[in-house]
Amino acid sequence: MSAWFSATAVVPQLRVEWSLGPGQAALLTIAVQVGFVSGALASAVTGLADAVAPRRLVLVGALGAAGCTLGLLLCSSLGPALPLRLGTGAALALVYPPAVREVASWVTRGRGLALGVMIGALTVGSAVPHLVTGLDVGGGWRPVVAVTAGLTASGGLVVLAVRGQGPGLVLGARRRVSLLAGLASLRRPRVLLADLGYVGHMWELYAMWAGVAGLLASLPALTGRADAERLAALGAFSCIGVGAAGCLVGGVLSDRWGRERAAGLALVCSGSAAVLLALGHDRWPTGWVLVLCAAWGFWVIADSAQFSALVTEAAPPEEVGAALAVQLALGYSTTVVSLWLVPRVVAGAGWSAALVLLAVGPVVGALAMVRLARTAEPA
Numbered sequence: 606m607s608a609w610f611s612a613t614a615v616v617p618q619l620r621v622e623w624s625l626g627p628g629q630a631a632l633l634t635i636a637v638q639v640g641f642v643s644g645a646l647a648s649a650v651t652g653l654a655d656a657v658a659p660r661r662l663v664l665v666g667a668l669g670a671a672g673c674t675l676g677l678l679l680c681s682s683l684g685p686a687l688p689l690r691l692g693t694g695a696a697l698a699l700v701y702p703p704a705v706r707e708v709a710s711w712v713t714r715g716r717g718l719a720l721g722v723m724i725g726a727l728t729v730g731s732a733v734p735h736l737v738t739g740l741d742v743g744g745g746w747r748p749v750v751a752v753t754a755g756l757t758a759s760g761g762l763v764v765l766a767v768r769g770q771g772p773g774l775v776l777g778a779r780r781r782v783s784l785l786a787g788l789a790s791l792r793r794p795r796v797l798l799a800d801l802g803y804v805g806h807m808w809e810l811y812a813m814w815a816g817v818a819g820l821l822a823s824l825p826a827l828t829g830r831a832d833a834e835r836l837a838a839l840g841a842f843s844c845i846g847v848g849a850a851g852c853l854v855g856g857v858l859s860d861r862w863g864r865e866r867a868a869g870l871a872l873v874c875s876g877s878a879a880v881l882l883a884l885g886h887d888r889w890p891t892g893w894v895l896v897l898c899a900a901w902g903f904w905v906i907a908d909s910a911q912f913s914a915l916v917t918e919a920a921p922p923e924e925v926g927a928a929l930a931v932q933l934a935l936g937y938s939t940t941v942v943s944l945w946l947v948p949r950v951v952a953g954a955g956w957s958a959a960l961v962l963l964a965v966g967p968v969v970g971a972l973a974m975v976r977l978a979r980t981a982e983p984a
Contacts, residue, residue: 606700606730606760608674608693609637611753612686613815614734614841615746617822617834622746623682627948634815635944636687640694641701642937648698649787649930659703659710660764666699667761674754678747700761701727702929707767709917709925720910721856725849728906730756731814732845739839787927790920798977799915800932802868805970806908807936809875809963812943813905817841817898820882820956826891844898848906855907864911864918869974871908875901876967883960908970912936915977939966 612619612633620630644666647653653662673692680686704723712719733756737749790796818841827833851871859867878901886894913929920928943963950959 606697606727606757607733607753608670608757609697610634610731610734610814611674611693611750612677612690614738614818614838615749618746623686625683627952628945629683631815631944631948632683632687633690634811635941636690637694637697638811638937638941638944640691640696641698642694642934642941643691644695644698645702645930645934645937647695648702649927649934653699659707660767662699662703663707663764664761666696666703667757667764669696670700671754671758671761672696674750674757677750698930698933702926702933705913705917705929706926707764709914715860718853718856718860720914721852721854721859721907724906724910724913725852728848728852729846730760732842732848735818735838735842735845739835739842741835786924787929787931790916790924790928790931793919794980795919795977796916796928796932798973798980799912799919800935802872802908802970802973802977803912803932803936804939805966805968805973806868806872806912807939808943808966808969809879810905810909811937811940812947812963813879813901814845815944816947816951816959817844817902819951820886821895821898823887823956824891824894825887840895840898844895844902846902847899848902851903851905851907852910854903856910859911859914863978864915865974865978868908868911868915869971869978871904871911872967872971872974874904875907876964876971878904879960879964879967883957883964886956886960 616625616630616633619625619633648662670693673689673696676689676692677686680689705720708719708723734749734753737752738746742748791800818837821827821840821844822833822837827836830836855867855871858870878897882894882897882901886897912932916928916932917925943966946962947959950962
């Protein structure tokens with residue numbers, strides 16, 4: 606998944622080399638989100654999500670994403686880069702949803718923790734481009750892109766080491782009605798509320814991941830420093846990467862307390878962190894702000910696996926792949942809006958307003974989890 610933010614992590618360099626404005630820079634991430642939604646829906650429409658072994662899809666998707674990412678090395682402007690970013694997102698739609706399904710097929714008891722481990726790995730992968738940028742290996746932005754492409758391809762090859770088939774994996778006949786089955790799952794109250802919680806979660810998550818380096822670079826202690834971009838990138842890696850631990854904690858809590866309560870706690874904590882940062886990011890000591898950003902990164906992803914787990918448990922087994930594809934399409938469509946809005950709000954009103962805007966998502970998601978906790982399982 607390191608290909609996802611391969612271009613986002615080097616936006617400061619691309620702004621200069623490609624003469625990008627704030628809106629144009631955001632398109633490098635938005636294009637991946639649009640491609641991902643398109644790929645997720647296509648996998649459902651064609652029936653791939655439910656008919657093809659998840660590991661095959663993961664391999665093909667990882668190699669495709671790596672190839673599209675390498676293609677950025679040949680680009681000298683935004684125009685040719687956008688189709689490649691779209692392709693990256695579409696290919697990653699063959700990685701993330703099938704990986705969730707693969708893990709869920711092997712585990713029934715302790716599924717929340719198992720999915721938390723998987724999402725934790727995704728989180729670290731998403732943070733890696735910032736680490737490579739912060740290490741400043743030389744050569745500008747291209748080494749970052751090359752390294753992330755290599756990591757993406759190697760991740761796809763690793764799945765070949767898994768033998769056998771998960772006992773819970775049900776492969777249905779390939780059918781075009783798969784998307785309809787996924788949409789039909791929304792008639793189930795628990796699936797619908799889980800998806801609404803996921804939408805609130807996603808409103809905040811990717812905008813935080815894409816923007817935290819910019820937020821850190823805007824801190825008074827870093828403004829004007831020659832190495833501000835490098836330090837902000839290292840800080841972003843830490844603040845995003847710590848979310849892997851959050852995923853593990855969220856998984857343990859979900860298996861002990863229930864998915865709804867664990868997800869609700871994470872939403873309340875991440876939303877509170879965003880509001881606190883809005884109040885004091887430019888006034889409080891830098892150390893405090895960094896700790897608060899790390900807490901934000903810890904909780905903002907801690908609930909992600911639980912929304913997937915809720916759907917895998919509430920949807921019929923033969924429709925799980927399509928139901929997950931629909932959930933992901935809804936969530937990632939939401940990220941397009943928040944990723945587009947945040948840079949404009951920052952430019953017009955500052956980071957405080959943008960952080961309050963992001964906190965709206967966790968509020969909506971937490972309310973959905975309260976309602977979900979009161980909704981009984983179908984007989």
